[in-house]
Amino acid sequence: MKWLITMALLACMPAMAQLSENFDDGDFTFNPPWSGDSSSFVINNGQLQSASITANHHFFLSTSNALAHAEWTFRVKLDFSTSSLNYVDVYIISQNEDLLQPGNTGYFVRMGNTQDEMSLYRKDDSGEVKIIDGIDGAIAGSSNEIVVKVSRSPANRFMLFRDIGPTGNFFAEGSVEDAAYDSTSHFGFVVRQGSSSFFQRHFFDDVSIAPFIPDTIPPQLVRVTPSGPTTVDVEFSEVVEPLQALSPLKYSVSGGVGLASRVDTDPFNPKLFHLTFFNAFPERVELRLSVTGIEDLSGNLIQPTNHAFAYFVPVFGDVLIYEIMADPTPPQQLPDLEWVELRNNSGHTISLYGWKFCKST
Template sequence: MRSKILLVILCAFHSLFAAAQFSDNFNDGNFTVNPTWVGGTADFTVNAALQLQSNNSVASSNFYLSTASTKATVAQWDFYCQFTFNTSGTNYTDVYLTASASDLTNTNTTGYFVRIGNTDDEISLYRKDAGVAAVKIIDGANGTTNTSNNSIKIRVIRNASNQWSLLRDLSGTGTSFTSEGLVTDANYLTSAFFGIWIRQSTASFFQRHFFDDIQVQDYSPDITPPAISSATPTGVNTLDVLFSEPVAATSSQLAANYFVSNGIGSPASAIRDATNNALLHLTFAGSFPNRVNLQLTVNGVQDLAGNSLNNGTASFSYFVPIQYDVLIDEIMADPTPLVGLPDAEWVELRNRSGFDINLQNWRIGKPGGQSGAMPSYLLKKDSFVIVCTGSAVAALSAYGPTISVTSFPSLGNAGDLLYLRSPEGTIIHSVNYTDAWYQNELKKQGGWTLEMVDSNNPCSGMSNWKASTDPRGGTPARKNSVDGLNADAIAPRLLRAYAPDPLHVVLVFSESLDSTRAAQAASYSVSDGIGPAQIALPLSFSFDRVRLTLNTPLTPGKIFVTTATGISDCSGNLIAAGSNTARVGLPANLDKYDIVVNEILFNPKPNSNDYVEIYNRSNKILNLKNAYLANRNTSGAISSITQLSAEDYLFFPQDYCNQCRVWNTYL
């Protein structure tokens, strides 16, 4: 007998507990059992998405469902709702958190409900007293539901002191709640039901109410203060601070609660994000120093439960990327025939700066155009990321971090000039590769990547690149298989110069330069009274050319000498005396017999080349860009016309050009 009594007591206790706390996500496809909802059961349905959906097609009607729920104090209510219409005074929903009876239309039913919509398009908390109109006790912000698609997560908390908190998340995810307000009310301390009551007007609103993920449970007070998740500079004097949870508007927007080291101090303003209440935007009066580690300290910022963060800290650094901070470290230009990697073109980027870098709005390109902006992606120091077109992400992600860009440039099999551009417009790195860089006749046929050997020697060209030795054909998102020491000990040389007009001179060097040093105008001078340059502009993408603006124009017909001092390549090798000068002048028009063919080799030894030697027999500076070499047969027909230089190339009086290689043409 005792065991039977005990069993009855346990069953009764279980029933009460189940009614006190319940949840329903409608994954069972119904609302008739577990738990059982009553009321206008024909007015609702569980749809294919396993959501409770209104199913009433009567204009100017109201209808409801309710289910047993005895939880009324020290409680938390959560539910998702969606209304695919703009709410109004005749189209709104009341979600009863507590109700004294199952019939929500009975004027004597008492309790508390959240009204979503009404004339002010708001989310508010009401108290329902017997026989009288409901009383609004938390007045939510107007206009909240004045959209054609309202997807909302709502949370209501009632603590042990009978203080009510109404929160809503308009993203519908429950990750970014905003408080609609607080109120203390203890009029009703018990409940019998939870329910949904809908008012609709015309057919435009039929079957457009959706509910899901309903949960009623004990409230466990939040006693954990917010923490700083990240501090990210967004500009020279702006900082975004992300907290671990939504924070209160008043305390979070008090600028004095934030302080940055190194004399920066407190911000001039602190503004909570309009949609993410865990995110603060700080603006400072002074600028952050570049590449300096700074510390943010936060005191007094509270979460929505009133827990205060004290002495919270986070490190950050404002960082403007410069040349060679990030490198194009590996190139898959010709993926077929397949060796072991996917059939996709891609490049690998490596961060060698010593700082984490967000690649948002970076671009990769070629002289003919550039890709779309890269997405937000934090490239950690000394780490790698694959960049490709969107269709290749799924296949390449198996090998490591991968991001896509629109208009990813087509990579030429035989060679191409690629560049990496920062959001500030700086060319961070460029690679002008050819298939000779593979240094392997078999691998250059396809399926293998080009890998950089030494990332501390990023501009040495072919001497610092090889075909991958990894058996898969490459090492996407990993250290290169050919990685090793390959220091550049060779200083740059000034190869030549030309003058596009009297006030400008372009210097051509043997390799890429340190663009910062190369931009110092005082490093260049021109003889015969011209003097130092006024402006020095390193030319992208390869930075092996510098355009000088002169203070005094060049004199036609005169040969000048330009000198470069104090410049270096990107490995720091300084240009040396003896290889730092070049003749320059303004070219004259080319006349008949100014240049003559002086020597011909038409039957070379094996593995050698045909050549002709040309001679400038005039007293003029000539431009080989304006000269062509051609064949003429015995009948006088001209063929095989070849421009001697694709760019400006000065040929000085009484100079010879004997088997010199000018833009891939043997003269």
């Protein structure tokens, strides 16, 4: 019986160590309980919302959390333009339930402030230290909705990501190793608001804290698409080290084309890069793009990769309208649908992006 009880307790421990909160129950005082400046928050439409109508007010809400090496994700909406007096701190690690206690220590993500950025700070008893400096202007809109992801490995390496929109694509703000605080008791939100223009305009949702799971899978090249006679787009299976991926020496094309001359990031997809070459691609010839020496953010190295592609400009007869199904009314024993079937007669892949089917007039 003792053995069964012990096993049951061990089985419950991982579930107890995690946090998942979406505020759909309409009550932040229970399951899990949040405490702090409770009168300054409400739940509105399944989101935690600030409710304070006091100018120059700092207020917080926190909940228990024992994971100091974890992956934290949460959604924040700031329905205003941030400033030095109006921003949010999200404590992923706090030694105290009272996040505003002067001697409190831990780590927090600040969204806003003068630079309209999202950065990771260490909170010492003597003050704040910025340890990951996010991109200036990343949250400079008049309304900003951000999904934030932070991870901390057992080796104390922090990584900070943002997804603004959200779009489903996380951009890396940076990484750092810091071992100052190796334990925690609470997670929570701190709102810093100035005038009445910022009252009740902070929203929080979809909080998840889970044990850190190491990434051991190397990145892969999943798509190679020529976009012009000297340009090609490449997409990886995950976010990779930007300094490595931006090196033209990492990419070469067969057929005498050679090394890339320039690499550009994509503003909307952090896994996508745009390559430019000095030499033009020979048309209607299978070429191979080689990629080497690129790691993901966990240090996993891509396997030497050769990806086939071909560049050509379609000519008359390469794409045929093979069948047209009109939409007869009544349907006359046919599907009440309409479609156009196209046939690729070229033997090469042709992108139909931007193509339209329309009348001649």
